[in-house]
Amino acid sequence: MMKQKKCMTRNVSVHLLTISAVTLLLSINTVMAAAPNKIKMMADACLTCHGPNGSGSGKIPELKGLEKSDITESLFGFKSGDEKSTIMGRYAKALSDDEINLLAEYFSALDK
Amino acid sequence: MNQIDRRTFIKLLGAAGIISSANGFVFPGSAMAKSKARVVVVGGGFGGATCANYLRQYDSSLNVTLIEPNVQFITCPFSNTVLAGMKSINFITHNYDGLRKNHGVNIMHDTVISIDASAKKIKLKSGKTLAYDRLVVSPGISFNWHEIKGASAENSKIMPHAWKAGAQTLLLRKQLEAMKDGGNVIIAAPRKPFRAPPALYERASLIAHYLKKTKPSSKILLIDSSGDSEELAMFRKGWxxxxxxxxxxxxxxxxxxxxxxxxxxxSLTGRTIGTLKGDVVNLIPPQHAGKIARVTGLADESGWCPVNPQNFASTLQKNIHVIGDACIADPMQKTGHSANTQGKICAAAIVIELNGGTIPDVTYNTGIYSLLNPKYAFSSAGVYRLKNGKLKQVAGGLSAKKASRKTRLKEARFASGWYKGITMDTFGKT
Structure with missing residues (x-):
């Protein structure tokens, strides 16, 4: 990243800068600071088991970049008990329908 | 084509909503830039490390310093696998490089000797003084030796507790290895509250796993002051x-x-159980909050620290938050997962309070996996919400009482995934 920034200090066009700034943003999803709000806080709770960025951890599945409908289907299934699970049913029962939708939106929006 | 220099570039980045941090990482402008406050976190375990990490994740303008005497942290979770010879001590040893390099947390390997809550300053063993706007104290537990006649830190070299992982874990492992076949291992637990109660049953299980393979005539005597429970019944069935x-x-x-x-x-003596003699004695003493919390007026007469569970602010001292095993966050159990959750919620609450805003209604999650052998595990989950200022359980419970070996194996694999996940999340690894 430092290398990228150094390059940019030389003569570059504003046009190129815009593209690079976007690339820079997309390339860092590990150390992004984001103000805490309800859904950010609830999504961060998932990372304890699912790992940084929801990238998955060992046999615990990845969440980031999944289709929103796949996440909602699983969570509603865990909540109702229609979808079998070892532990997720016990967590999902605490979530409201709105929270499930928001969590699905959050994780599906993260880059795979 | 406009030519631009570095200064203009940085200005433009700022305008584009990107700000540069001191450690070379770049943070999007959604981060709150208003506070620039100094937050000091005392204790680099699951609570403190997570809190320091997430303070910086939630507000990159914060100056966050983590004070921890040790350069490495050895986790209690999975330390029973070291006792059983399944994993090495290196597997449960972590450092603070991720917090420093990936999240811009200042790490000071030092010990807090006093806290002046009115001046908002702490004194360190090195002689330094640090000023803070908010202080987070996450000191874990310390042992209440005087409740057991003949027990002491010195005597724990003969009767190890191994309830703080590290040298004690290795000592107990060595004793188990040296014990002859047919020997008796005593595991004696204190009354609640103490750190990670289910870990006691996991310990008995994994020591049995080791003995069954190497010294099958040996026995384990588990003295349990918690009495019977649904969880114990599941373990006993497994045993x-x-x-x-x-x-x-x-x-x-x-x-x-x-x-x-x-x-x-x-030998150990209990009021109603008489005197019991062992070949290896794992004496886990009664516990209370870590010393720094008790000597600075953060603990009440119970020896633990009362807090407002919405932001983990001490109810006894202003501008100080207490998280992890040391705080009273009933009915959340004192576990690494609870401390990690509290670290995140406390970090969010501090950022919201410093910048203005309302702390949202969120779930407080906790969970603990217990291995009975490398391929057989249970879990206990708990989800809590704030209701009228108190934490109430809204979901959770134990694994299914009846389950196939395949399910128990799946949970054993999830236990490993959980360990990897929580240590990466806590120590800021990527």
């Missing part, structure tokens, strides 16, 4: 299946807890 006749559970409730220890005779 019956996996370690028939090897683990004897002794009901130490109803004042049965250990009151004296004789390190020469390797």
């Amino acid at each position: 019956e299946k996996l370690y028939k006749g090897m683990i004897e559970w002794v009901d130490g409730s109803e004042q049965g807890e250990i009151v004296s220890a004789d390190t020469k005779a390797l």
Whole structure:
């Protein structure tokens, strides 16, 4: 990243800068600071088991970049008990329908 | 084509909503840039490390310093696998490089000797003084030796507790390795509250796993002051299946807890259970909040620290938050997962309070996996929400009582995934 920034200090066009700034943003999803709000806080709770960025951890599945409908289907299934699970049913029962939708939106929006 | 220099570039980045941090990482402008406050976090375990990490994740303008005497942290979770010879001590050893390099947390390897809550300053063993706007104290537990006659930090070199992982874990492992076949191992637990109660049953299970393979005539005596429970019943069923006749559970409730220890005779005495002699004695003493919390007026007469569970602010001292095992966050159990959750919620609450805003209604999650052997595990989950200022359980519970070996194996694999996930999340690894 430092290398990228150094390059940019030389003569570059504003046009190129815009593209690079976007690339820079997309390339860092590990150390992004984001103000805490309800859904950010609830999504961060998932990372304890699912790992940084929801990238998955060992046999615990990845969440980031999944289709929103796949996440909602699983969570509603865990909540109702229609979808079998070892532990997720016990967590999902605490979530409201709105929270499930928001969590699905959050994780599906993260880059795979 | 406009030519631009570095300064203009940085200005433009700012305008584009990107700001540069001191450690070379770049943070999007959604981060709150208003506060620039100094937050000091004391204690680099699951609570403190997570809190320092997430303070920086939630507000990159914060100056966050983590004070921890040790350069490495050895986790209690999975330390029972070290006792059983399944994993090495290196597997459960972590450092603070991720917090420093990936999240811009200042790490100071030092010890806090006093806190001046009115001046908002702390004094360190090195002689330095640090000023703070908010202080987070996450000191874990310390042992209440004087409740057991003959028990002391010194005597724990003969009767290890191994309830803080590290040298004690290795000592107990060494004793188990040196024990002859047919020997008796005593595991004696204190009355609640203490750190990670289910870990006691996992310990008995994994020691039995080791003994069954290497010293099958040996026995384990588990003195348990918590009495019977649904969780214990599940373990006992598992023990019956996996370690028939090897683990004897002794009901130490109803004042049965250990009151004296004789390190020469390797025996323990309880009020109602008499004197029991072992070849290896794992004496886990009664516990209370880490010393710094108790000497600075953060603990009440129970020895633990009362907090407002919405932001983990001490109810006894202003501008100080207490998280992890040291705080009273009932009904959340004192576990690494609870501390990690509290670290995140406390970090969010501090950022919101410093910048203005309302702390949202969120779930407080906790979970603990217990291995009965490398391929057989249960879990206990808890989800809580704030209701009228108190935490109330809204979901959770134990694994299914009846389950196939395949399900228990799946949970054992999830236990490993959980460990990897929580340590990466806590210590800021990527």
